[in-house]
Amino acid sequence: MTSLPSAALAALEFYDNHYCYAEPILLKPDQKLTLGCARYPRHCRFCGKDEPAVTFKGKAHALPTAFGNPGLLSNYECDACNHFFGEGIENHLGNWTKPMRTLSRIKGRSGVPTIKSPGPEKVWRVEHMGPGFRLQEYVKEEYEPFFELDAKAKRLRFELPRDTYTPVAALKGLVKIDLTLIPEAETQNFRETYDWIRDTDHSRKFVDALPVIHTFIPGPMPNDVIALTLMRRRSGIDTVPYAFFTLGFGNHVLQVFLPSASQDKCIDGKLLSFPPFPMPAGNDPARYGLPVVRCEELTASHSVKGDSVPVKFGFHSIASLLDPPWEGS
Ligand SMILES: [Zn+2]
Incomplete structure (x- = not known):
């Protein structure tokens, strides 16, 4: 657990000194935006093919629709790649x-x-x-x-099971979101990363460590806004990874490292230590508690069954429920 605000201020300073980042992107349900140019011939940044060798008839969502935003699309993901990701790594990310x-x-x-x-x-x-x-x-x-x-x-605890997933495939699903959002000029730094997310051999090692920093913000949070922040290392800095992005939805923020074979040579073999990207404390931290940070290791390449997520709810009172059980099931 982190304590605010001193830890948050130190983290802000760390990121200000090492990274430049664009204004956060806030996606709301009614927003419609298509990234990239629709002019013929379109180019798929994932497989590298152009029209007419590949088609672009379907809607290519920049974020899986499971995250609740159907309005952010791209013009640079071909139908074959869209289908391939949807049936593969995005399913694993959805289960996780x-x-x-x-x-x-x-x-x-x-x-x-x-x-x-x-x-x-x-x-x-x-x-x-x-x-x-x-x-x-x-x-x-x-x-x-x-x-x-x-x-x-006045506490209720339970463990919610996860559907079967492969951790590194879920991680590839997260990395794919960032590889969709980065500007075209940056894609040259990630050619090997594009190849890695398309590789169905999940046992092929790409980098030694790829932690996902997961911040949980307790209490009521909006469920219809997705917040994205892209961060790139400042020029002249060679002690931190080249790029990160954060994906915020509901009570969760995932900070994901975007590995670059060419730009991350300077940190090869080095042990790195990071503060989590600072997050707002949420509603009434005195009542609901402060954000909780954990490091998710999503590098295992085997299928995980029987995983679960611990849940803790507070409540006001207990009342008798007269509805018949399983109504509507
Ligand atoms: Zn493609």
């Missing part, structure tokens, strides 16, 4: 982020994702409803309690 998106009430193509107990039996479910959540548990002798209730402390 699903509990975060559910609890942050992020509306994807089919609304906020509901999470149910795995398997055919109806044991429990967590779904967004109205301004909050409906948490349901089917009580049977053989079922372990899913929700751990502390009525005295």
Whole structure:
């Protein structure tokens, strides 16, 4: 956990000294923006092919629609690459982020994702409803309690399972967002990175370490704004990675390193230490707590089953629920 504001101020100074970054991009649901030129022949920056060898008929979303913003498109992702990413790394990213998106009430193509107990039996479910959540548990002798209730402390704890995912594929999904957003002039610094995200052999090592710094901002946060910040190393600096980006949605901010084979030679083999990119404290930190920072290691190339995310809710009171169980399920 970080303490504010002194740590945040020190972090701001660190990033100001080492990076230049553009104004944050704030995406709202009604915004429509298409990146890149639509003039024939279009060029795909992911596979390097041009029209007519590849087509550009479909909508290429700069961010997977699961993150709740269908309006930011690009003109430089061909239909084949769009389909390839959608069926591959974006699925893994979707599975890894699903509990975060559910609890942050992020509306994807089919609304906020509901999470149910795995398997055919109806044991429990967590779904967004109205301004909050409906948490349901089917009580049977053989079922372990899913929700751990502390009525005295007014706390509810449970663990939301993640669907099966491959960590490095989810990481490639994050890196792909940044590779979509960077200006065309920067793409030459990332040719190997484009090849890496298209490689279906997830065991091929690209860099030694690629941590994702994950900041959780507790309390109510907007669920319809996506905040993106792109950062590039200042010229004359050679002690930090060349580029980062941050992706903020709901209660979460992910800070992702964008590796460049050519520009990151200067940090090869060096042990680096970073403060997390400073984030706003959110609503009423005295009530909900300060942002919590953790380092996510998404470099494993094997499939992960049975992973889960711990969840802690506070509540005001307990009331009897008269609705029939599993209504609408
Ligand atoms: Zn392509």
